[in-house]
Amino acid sequence: MNSSQVSSFTLSGYTDTGLFRFPLFLVVLLLYVLIVAANVAVMLVICVNRSLHEPMYMFLCSLFVNELYGSTGLFPSLLVQILSDLHTVPAPLCFLQVYCLYSYGGIEFLSLAIMSYDRYLAICFPLRYHALMTLKRVGFLTALIWLYPLFINMVFVSWTVRLQLCGNVINKVYCDNFYIVRLSCSDTTAYSVFGLVHIFTVIFGLFLLILYTYMRILWVCCTGSKLTRRKAVSTCTPHLVSLLNFFSGSFFEIIQSRFNMSRLPNAMRIFFSLYWLTSQPLASPLLYGLNVTKIRDVLLTIAHLRAAAK
Template sequence: MMNSTQGSYFILGAYFDSGLLKYLFFMILTSLYIFILSLNLLLIVVICMNRSLHEPMYLFLCSLFVNELYGSTGLFPFLLLQILSDIHTVSAPFCYLQIFSLYSYGGVEFSNLAVMSYDRYLAICCPLQYNTRMTFRKVVILIAISWLYPFLAIFILIMLSSSLQLCGNIINKVYCDNYSVVKLACSDTTVNNIYGLIITCSVVFSPVILILYTYMRILKVCFSGSKQTRQKAVSTCTPHLASLLNFSFGSSFEILQSRFNMNRVPNILQIFLSLYWLTCQPLFNPLVYGLKMSKIRIICKSMFSWKV
């Protein structure tokens, strides 16, 4: 059973002695974090400052970019500090705070992508009713729900995990992970497991099912519609689908790594896979939307050309 001293902190066991290479890792991750911050902040400012972009699609994009900043900030400063540190320990309250930040980031990401797919469904399948069905008030409500529900659901999850009696304090990850904490419990985890299953279904699978349903309807309209309708669907849906596949790909890696024995996988590859869903999505989204969305691309070009 853990004593009170052990219960006050966790040890992150996935770090290894990389010698002077840790400074190279630090520089690479610092550059990546600055690049992610710059890209997402730029697109948030572009959307907020230009009235022509105050449309539902771009407001949902703005919410997505804000979430990328939130998730990156929950990971990168902590990760950079741990790379330079020789003792990879973290206090229990901060560990639970990081779990809340990273898990709620994932929940908000799926919720945002689901809301964006619903918006595209209305724009393509019900174009004449779009302005009456997707009002500014409805946009605000959808964005609020996509943030508040994951926050509330993950908060309850953290409360359940923090109340467990633990028999160890070593987490074999480079950041705090809820499933790893639950595996350390020597008390009954039935409630945690049931609630975790409910959370996975409601925060992950439900949005994915909604996205798949809306795209089935969109494809049906595209096959029976005009060439212009197909072109509109491709131009607006391609970035969204690419973002969904990228995030689902990274999240699947994380779930598989947490649930199954990965001892045969090299340590460095395990670390890369566990960080993929947290580092690639914040970089991927602003790049793919900035390049594919013509309005955003034109405004960004005009801003930089004016500065020059």
């Protein structure tokens, strides 16, 4: 059976919520509205205020756009499935969701790596920062953040679509590429090798970049002035928390996908499954909006002006 002949996939990760179906639907809907509102609000603050038109905030805008992209790839389908009794997804929509969610993860990781590099230049080379991080370089890095994950995941998904499948049941609450590949009847060795090469070259390379930049930043903090340490802490803390949050969610996702989690309660498996996709879009605008001094000051000014107007 070729995957093109599979008309739909069944998501078996859902359980019968009974009377809790509608409260759960409202909670998930509220969560989605909060994510959209928070990310759009911080983006508008950055776009409207010319004082925030700097490389760091441009990368943040790109990050927030990606949070909206990833959330939209998950939540509408999740809301439909909560109210559904069958929990089936048409094959084209399932592959589209796989593409959206995996490219979201790639864009997120690449964004965090580029932002680490940006903070490294700002703290280790403060006098040369604007000469090194020019508008042209910002444009190039932003294009790289988006184009590479969108392209490479198109390759992965187009490969998955061509696989011969022996089933259509995905043991998750959303479509997952790894689970679809496990349904394959054909040899997936070449697919696995390509994936491993990608992990060890690109993903491991980005991880080393993040590690190197923060080792250099830590060295500057240890040997620099009190003002340098204060600047490093104020600008790097939200980014470090965001990195740890993303890596934690990715770790949960990898563990659940690669190992047998059948002994865990279903509710816990669903939580781990969704944490990677929901924690970042909700946490990022709060982390950067409340902890980055310039954004926080602008938000406070807007709040004071609105209060005075009333």
